[in-house]
Amino acid sequence: xxxxxxxxxxxxxxxxxxxxxxxxxxxxxxxxxxxxxxxxxxxxxxxxxxxxxxxxxxxxxxxxxxxxxxxxxxxxxxxxxxxxxxxxxxxxxxxxxxxxxxxxxxxxxxxxxxxxxxxxxxxxxxxxxxxxxxxxxxxxxxxxxxxxxxxxxxxxxxxxxxxxxxxxxxxxxxxxxxxxxxxxxxxxxxxxxxxxxxxxxxxxxxxxxxxxxxxxxxxxxxxxxxxxxxxxxxxxxxxxxxxxxxxxxxxxxxxxxxxxxxxxxxxxxxxxxxxxxxxxxxxxxxxxxxxxxxxxxxxxxxxxxxxxxxxxxxxxxxxxxxxxxxxx
Amino acid sequence: xxxxxxxxxxxxxxxxxxxxxxxxxxxxxxxxxxxxxxxxxxxxxxxxxxxxxxxxxxxxxxxxxxxxxxxxxxxxxxxxxxxxxxxxxxxxxxxxxxxxxxxxxxxxxxxxxxxxxxxxxxxxxxxxxxxxxxxxxxxxxxxxxxxxxxxxxxxxxxxxxxxxxxxxxxxxxxxxxxxxxxxxxxxxxxxxxxxxxxxxxxxxxxxxxxxxxxxxxxxxxxxxxxxxxxxxxxxxxxxxxxxxxxxxxxxxxxxxxxxxxxxxxxxxxxxxxxxxxxxxxxxxxxxxxxxxxxxxxxxxxxxxxxxxxxxxxxxxxxxxx
Numbered sequence: 084x085x086x087x088x089x090x091x092x093x094x095x096x097x098x099x100x101x102x103x104x105x106x107x108x109x110x111x112x113x114x115x116x117x118x119x120x121x122x123x124x125x126x127x128x129x130x131x132x133x134x135x136x137x138x139x140x141x142x143x144x145x146x147x148x149x150x151x152x153x154x155x156x157x158x159x160x161x162x163x164x165x166x167x168x169x170x171x172x173x174x175x176x177x178x179x180x181x182x183x184x185x186x187x188x189x190x191x192x193x194x195x196x197x198x199x200x201x202x203x204x205x206x207x208x209x210x211x212x213x214x215x216x217x218x219x220x221x222x223x224x225x226x227x228x229x230x231x232x233x234x235x236x237x238x239x240x241x242x243x244x245x246x247x248x249x250x251x252x253x254x255x256x257x258x259x260x261x262x263x264x265x266x267x268x269x270x271x272x273x274x275x276x277x278x279x280x281x282x283x284x285x286x287x288x289x290x291x292x293x294x295x296x297x298x299x300x301x302x303x304x305x306x307x308x309x310x311x312x313x314x315x316x317x318x319x320x321x322x323x324x325x326x327x328x329x330x331x332x333x334x335x336x337x338x339x340x341x342x343x344x345x346x347x348x349x350x351x352x353x354x355x356x357x358x359x360x361x362x363x364x365x366x367x368x369x370x371x372x373x374x375x376x377x378x379x380x381x382x383x384x385x386x387x388x389x390x391x392x393x394x395x396x397x398x399x400x401x402x403x404x405x406x407x408x409x410x411x
Numbered sequence: 412x413x414x415x416x417x418x419x420x421x422x423x424x425x426x427x428x429x430x431x432x433x434x435x436x437x438x439x440x441x442x443x444x445x446x447x448x449x450x451x452x453x454x455x456x457x458x459x460x461x462x463x464x465x466x467x468x469x470x471x472x473x474x475x476x477x478x479x480x481x482x483x484x485x486x487x488x489x490x491x492x493x494x495x496x497x498x499x500x501x502x503x504x505x506x507x508x509x510x511x512x513x514x515x516x517x518x519x520x521x522x523x524x525x526x527x528x529x530x531x532x533x534x535x536x537x538x539x540x541x542x543x544x545x546x547x548x549x550x551x552x553x554x555x556x557x558x559x560x561x562x563x564x565x566x567x568x569x570x571x572x573x574x575x576x577x578x579x580x581x582x583x584x585x586x587x588x589x590x591x592x593x594x595x596x597x598x599x600x601x602x603x604x605x606x607x608x609x610x611x612x613x614x615x616x617x618x619x620x621x622x623x624x625x626x627x628x629x630x631x632x633x634x635x636x637x638x639x640x641x642x643x644x645x646x647x648x649x650x651x652x653x654x655x656x657x658x659x660x661x662x663x664x665x666x667x668x669x670x671x672x673x674x675x676x677x678x679x680x681x682x683x684x685x686x687x688x689x690x691x692x693x694x695x696x697x698x699x700x701x702x703x704x705x706x707x708x709x710x711x712x713x714x715x716x717x718x719x720x721x722x723x724x725x726x727x728x729x730x731x732x
Binding site: 132133239241242269270271272273274275277278281296298299300302303326327336337338339340341342343344345346347352354355358359 | 568
């Protein structure tokens with residue numbers, strides 16, 4: 084079966100911010116030659132620490148940013164070379180949910196207009212029919228129609244995120260890219276929104292690319308997970324297997340770093356040394372080698388390719404097989 | 412038993428806004444013994460950060476501490492003259508905040524900022540001061556401390572800035588460290604390093620800590636005791652093991668049930684319904700009543716007291732006995 088979305092060798096470089104005196108422009112690779120597929124109906128988690136390129140990847144797929152090279156096949160068509168006009172109908176099929184529900188809704192617009200806007204832009208409703216559709220959408224995300232004439236500032240973070248979700252659903256998309264959609268929410272509200280994302284996926288058969296730094300939330304929602312480090316995918320695997328026995332040392336360290344809500348559990352923790360290196364001067368060979376517990380001389384020289392070690396389980400580590408066998 | 416290092420009793424901090432009175436802290440009691448860590452846990456607006464600011468007497472306008480006692484090392488901080496308070500702040504009570512970038516001065520070097528604390532609180536000058544500043548940076552795990560002293564905050568990563576903040580907080584040899592979401596802005600691998608550093612420092616210096624956090628994982632791994640706050644009140648307080656293993660308040664139980672946990676079979680989360688109540692809405696009942704799944708008629712009209720239900724375990728709920 085063809086995947087709904089296929090990302091191939093996607094690369095994006097940015098110019099580093101320069102000091103007041105200018106100087107030679109330095110560029111760094113925010114997204115460095117990454118590839119993955121997304122099947123219809125599945126949820127792929129894209130995880131990693133800040134600056135790893137996960138949000139940039141989401142924006143490249145939606146063409147909110149233009150890639151330097153590579154391809155993004157959606158329904159078999161490459162979106163990267165497409166012009167604005169050709170993109171428009173495809174954009175309807177892909178929607179985004181943002182992290183910050185306080186900056187993603189126009190404060191001067193009424194809720195009814197915010198949710199109706201995509202319907203009108205894409206010609207899915209007339210101003211006369213929009214109100215009914217909007218009421219329906221709001222009900223889907225658990226909001227009353229009596230909020231139609233109110234403004235964003237009157238709502239809490241959780242309610243705003245529901246409004247953002249209703250707006251994304253308005254155009255009946257197939258793919259939703261959710262960038263940290265619950266990170267800004269309070270604990271008790273987070274669970275409400277996670278359940279809502281689950282419900283609408285069932286109801287509308289949605290496919291999700293779920294970008295998050297929260298490994299517990301990703302485990303809860305995702306069928307497969309891709310782990311990024313300094314612009315590259317270092318591991319991609321079915322969620323259950325990746326969480327049970329990671330193949331990449333970075334994935335292992337990430338999982339161990341998550342504090343667990345179990346007191347007294349002094350669990351063995353491999354504390355990752357050092358910090359994420361600057362993307363302006365990434366380490367040679369495997370980007371992770373200076374922090375890796377298992378690094379050997381060749382890791383400094385040779386960059387490992389993302390290769391399949393078990394069916395469906397890809398890792399970019401010279402010793403992935405050995406590493407996982409030794410632990411088992 | 413010796414008396415606790417810090418005892419807060421009947422503390423009330425109100426905000427007198429043009430739009431009405433906000434009871435940010437509606438009367439709370441707790442204590443921390445020397446060397447122990449108490450975590451204040453709750454969602455945004457529950458009053459946990461305002462509790463920290465009240466202890467330091469740094470409540471911003473139009474807020475005011477209207478009632479209560481804050482006894483630290485036998486002295487009521489609320490009765491001290493401002494000059495005395497300034498001596499205690501940063502000296503006997505250190506503090507670190509969530510966003511190190513906003514609490515460090517961007518135009519001064521690390522050396523100047525740590526030096527200021529060392530001069531103010533320990534009277535150190537010149538080479539002696541520089542020696543001690545470098546020693547502090549070394550203690551908080553900053554590599555190459557001598558050269559780092561010349562750095563400006565923007566030249567440091569988030570993790571390094573937080574380490575500098577911790578070094579500054581330690582400069583006065585505090586007996587109590589107030590840490591308000593110290594790792595929330597950090598990546599998970601850096602968070603693990605900072606938490607490790609904090610518990611190591613506490614062990615070696617016998618320092619007590621008031622940890623403010625919304626992350627139940629961080630709390631479980633760091634705290635000795637926990638107080639759960641909601642709408643400016645403590646709903647439940649207990650030793651960390653008791654609180655996580657035998658929660659009695661419906662809000663505590665709700666919080667523990669609604670978080671996805673690593674390595675647990677996937678099942679639907681059980682959220683707490685509704686929204687956090689606005690503390691402006693004055694009612695005589697329990698503030699959690701509108702969201703509580705075990706609510707009774709009396710909960711809507713009468714605020715339950717914080718009662719001891721077992722040794723070292725207090726709960727504010729009519730149902731918990």
